[in-house]
Amino acid sequence: MKMLLYFFLTLSSLASWKKKKRPDCSKGKDHGPPVDYRDISEREAAFKKTPLVASLEANLRKITELTGSSYDLNIRRCLAGPEKVHAAVVFLDGLVNKESIDDLLRIVNLETFKTGIEGVEQKEIYDTVKRRLITTDLREAENMEDLYDGISLGDTVLIFDGTARAILCETRGWNLRAINEPEAETVIRGPREGFIESLRVNTSLIRRRIRSPNLWLESVNIGSLSKTEVVIAYIKGLAGEGLLGELRSRLERIQIDGVLESGLIEEFIRDAPYSLFPTVLRTERPDIVASSLLEGRIAIFTNGTPFVLLVPGEFAMFLQAPDDYNEVFPIGSFIRTLRIFSFLMSIFLPGLYVAILNYHPELLPTVLILTVQATREGVPFPVAAEVVIMELAFEILREAGLRLPRAIGPAISIVGALILGEAAIRAGLVSPGVVIIVALTAIASFSTPVFSLSISARMLRFLIVILGATFGFLGIQVGFLLMLVHLLSLRSFGYPFMAPYGPFIWGDMKDNIIRNLWWKMVKRPRLLGYREPQRQPAGQGPRLPGSDIKPKSNKSEGR
Amino acid sequence: MFTEKIVSRQLFYLFFMMRVTIIISVLPVLTAGQARQDAWIAALISFFPAAAIVLIIGALTLVFPGKSLIQISEELLGKLPGLLLSVIYLAIFLFMAGTDLRIYAEVLKASFLPETPISVVMSLVVFTVVLAIYGGIEVLGRSADIIFPIFLLMLLGTFSPSLTHANFQNLQPVIAHGWSPLSLAILAPASIAAQYANLTMLAPALDQPQKGLKAALWSLLAATLVLVAFALAVVLVLGPDTGARSTFPVFRMIRATRISEFLERVEILTIFAWGLGLFVALSVNLYSGSKGLSQVFGLHDNRPLVLPMAVIWVVFAIQGYQDYFEVAQVFDPAFFDVIFIPTLLFPPLVLWVAYLYKKLRERKKQEIGGRK
Known part of the structure; x- marks a missing residue:
């Protein structure tokens, strides 16, 4: 036995x-080894x-x-x-x-x-x-x-x-996701490549775009246990050395056990940690990263995530999309101006509606105000409460739509948009005017290309509604000024966040509210590209065939 | 600690908006004195006495570049007399800001928020100003950069529709009663140039302090042109009598304007523009006041003083005046030109005398030294 x-x-x-x-x-x-009690x-x-x-x-x-x-x-x-x-x-x-x-x-x-x-x-x-x-x-x-x-x-x-x-x-070799177009940052015209979770692949996407040996990639390991590879990419000789030093020291200061996403690094290196506004841009698109590197910015790649950070962040960057540059000049300028307008709308529209209905109905033409008031007949809530409730409902709908399995998505949008909206109006709980305003605001907020900025606009919206409901236009104005003062006091790695607007830099306006013709963008952004301001020779505009005489329109070049 | 700097362009914007805001809202060329339809001539001439005030105050910044009036007076007069002189000067900032704030609050109360307590309105406005000053002079300069184009657009938006209602008969006759009725109307806007007292506090923050005076004079000229335009517009639309009798002639004029069903009531634009301008004016005054006080006390930073000062301002703006008519009396020549302007010019004049005396003594000493 x-x-x-x-x-x-x-x-x-x-x-x-x-x-x-x-x-x-x-x-x-x-x-197995004997029981090990070491922590x-x-x-x-x-x-x-x-x-x-x-x-x-x-x-x-x-x-x-x-x-x-x-x-x-x-x-x-x-x-x-x-x-x-x-x-x-x-x-x-x-x-x-x-x-x-x-x-x-x-x-x-x-x-x-x-x-x-x-x-x-x-x-x-x-x-x-x-x-x-x-x-x-x-x-x-x-x-x-x-x-x-x-x-x-x-x-x-x-x-x-x-x-x-x-x-x-x-002997590395593991299965990778295929390079796809990023779902959150789609373009009509432009490359369809997006970053994936592998650092090597991501940096190679940049290497393929900028073939200069001066594209330098520096690697650091962050995370005592995860030992995540983090790579700083920049163009040597173009990116400011002071900026680089600052970024390196901020990265070296990070002491954490694991880095699983670049959002964690973003929070460690951000300048204004309590601000609603993101001061570090994140993107999944290699073309955005490459163009930022050419402006003298620095990209931070993190292993295990497709999101690449760009510093220093500037407010204007958050409202730019690759389409602006890829489409011809008038179209690019139009869509960008439209986007800036809709960003402002996504913050102020509900607040303005509340302020006008509560305090300044005389601003609207009489017929219009009568129509609006007639639809409000029987609605039990004050306008401000109505707007806040509907905005909240929409935010919940949006968040739920994100988390839901893709198969149920359409169902939720039907329930949310049709049934909830329609039934609420029929039941007399909200007025159609509010639904129109909320829908307009929602559409406007989705035109912001970067999610982190559109979400901060959404949060500000509630503040503006409250200010508008208590002080009317004065409240809206105070809200505007508060936002402005806050934005103006922000800095990203020492660079003013609102750079071309305040401090006002006329030379950089070519690429801000409108997007000027490519051959007219002779200079690099002034604060970032100070090491070599000239980006391209001036006077490359269209010429008559066979003539070396410049047409009249580009005489103003090179100022 | 990095030094905060602004550029002369931003200084120009700041002063332009400050001056235009106050001068347009009350339009003293019309309401003070008997200029009537010749208000625009008075406005044009008022540039010269105003420029004189700016020069008296501002030329100090050329002689002592990079130094505020507080520091200059300490250097020239010594510790205690310099301090006394500075206190007079600082009181002026308090007075100007309090008055501006009260006027703005009164307008809002009258036109939009009749139920809201005036203290709440004031606190709200001052709260934003305090936050701006916590951001520092750089934030102020940058906000001027952004606000200026909006401000200008709104001015245009209020000014241009009024022209459709212009009646050019209102301008006649030109200077019918000789020049004497104009004198008061000239002095009133000129004395509002007291705002340029801020120049002695802002110029040290410029990257090139000697350019401050130039920017200030240019802003004065630009503001004068705006004043001329609005004085003309009010007279053209309302006529000299109605214009002179109303408390806020420009608002009255805009209310009379109506282009189509949709474009009536554009005065909200003016209120908005004015709010922006007032924000700038209050911020500049608060900055100057707190910076000056911190220099008097020998502090490195003006930020700890900002909040308590702002509270004192709100209290002053509420307690300083019973009602709007008392505020309006501030612009009464009997007070403004007899008491206020001499008080304003006293410190810089004393400093000039001290400076010239010192210069003269030095020269004499040199001569004596040369003889030896």
Whole structure:
């Protein structure tokens, strides 16, 4: 009986050995490491100090101790060279490209046995293999920290017995989402590419657009546990060095366990943390990032998110869309002006409605005011309450529409828009005027290209409604001035947030309320591109065929 | 700490809006004195005495670039006499801002918010001003950049429709009673140039302090032209008698304007423009006042003083006057030209005398030194 039990135990431990591919140094005797009561910070600290040693077994034991022999950790043992030096290949399954691992093993196993190869003794085999490896990226690790850094990025580690170092081969390969057009930032005319969750792919999208060697990418790791790669991209010689230094120091100051989205970094590096307005622009579009880099801004890529941050943020940037630049000048200018107008409308329209109905009905023509008042007949709430209720209902609808599974989306919009709106009017709970105003405001607010700005406009709207309901036009004016003063006192990395408007810079107005002709935008933005103000030579306007004489219209160039 | 700077363009905007706001709302060329249909001539001539006031005050900024009047008086007169002189000067800012605030609140009360207590209206306006000053002089300069075009558009929007109702007969006869009836009408807008007392406090914040006076004079000229235009418009639309009798002639004129069913009641535009201008005027006065006071006390920053000062202002604006008619008496020449202007000009004149005396003594010393 006792024998039988013993037999089963051995069998099960054998099975588990095979499944987990644990190193045979354990001999199937112990089931995992002894209970470890060290807390995370102690573990991290211990792990940082540990150097690699010359013994393969000791190194492997440390690795399993470190990772708790996680199920995706693969350790392939092999022999190298005629002296049969013990070696091991360590990688994390799922992060690596299996084919490159096969290549790697072939080199280690087969190449070293070929006759006529020098340096295959135990002492030299490490260098020989290192020389013969044909992977793209090769690094060395001398301690556990570097080693695990590599493994967690999808590298494969080669450890040889007798050498206190390890080779890290680049074998990254995991499944990525395809490059699609970002859903939140669509354009009519313009590239359809959007960033994805992989940092490498994202930076490559920028590299492909700006092929200058002066596009520099600096990498930092943020997050004590997540060790997220964060890359600062800028054009060396164009981006201000002071700005760069400030950004670097702000990034280095961040001490957190994990960075899962760039929003976290945004909040750490923002200038006015309590402000409703975003001072850092985020985008999913490579063309926006590239054009901002050309203006002298800095982009911050975060691994694991398609959202790239752009600093310094400027208010005008939040109301610009790629279409403005891609469409011809009159159309681009028109849509941009329209957008600015609708942004203002999305803040002030409900407040104005309330103020006019409550305090200044004489402003409207008599017929109109009579019509509006007639529809308000029997509505139990004051105008302000009506507007606030409807606005709130709309905000809830919008938020719900975002969270719902896509299949139920249309159903909700039918319920929300048709049934709720129609029934509320029929029941006499709200007046049609308010529904019109709320709908107009909602449409206007969706024309703001950046969500973070449109949401701040939505929040301000409630404040303006309250001010309009208590003080009429005076309240609206005070609200306007408060917003203005707040916006004007904002700075993004030392750059005034409202830059071309206040401080007023005439030279930059070419690209703000309207978008001027491309060949007339001779200068870079003045505050950002101060290092080299000239963007392109002046006077590139259309000419008569075969003539070198400039047409009259671009004589005003180059001022 | 970084130094906050504005540029002379922003200074121009600030002074232009300040002056136009007050001068248009009360239109003293018409309401004070007997100029009647010749108000626009009075407005034109008023540029010269106003410019004289600006020069007396502003030339100090050329002689002592980068220094406020408070610092200049301390340098020239010594600690205690300089302080006494500064206090007179600071009281002027308090007086001007309080009066401006009261006028604005009265207009709002009369036209839009009859039920709302005047103190609430004032507090609301002053609250925005306080926030602006907390932002600093830079924020003030930048808001001038943005507000100025809006202000100008609104002025145009109120001015141009009125021309459709113009009756050019109202202008005749030109200078029928000689020049003497004009004198008071000239002095009243000129004495509102007291606002340029702010120049001695703002000029040190300019990136090129010596350009301040030039910008101030240009703004005076521009504001004078606007004044001429509005004086003309009021007389053309309302006629000299109705215009002179109303408390706010420009509002009266705009109310009389009606182009179509949709474009009546454009006075809301004026109120809005005026609100913006008043915001600027109050902010500048509050900045000057608090900056001056902080220099008197030797503080580095004026921000801690802003809120308490603002509260005192609201109290002054409420308690200082019984009703609007008392406010209107401020522009009465008997007070304005006899008491206010001498008080205003006293500190700079004293400083000029002190400066010239010092210069003379230095020259004498040099001569003596030369002889030796």
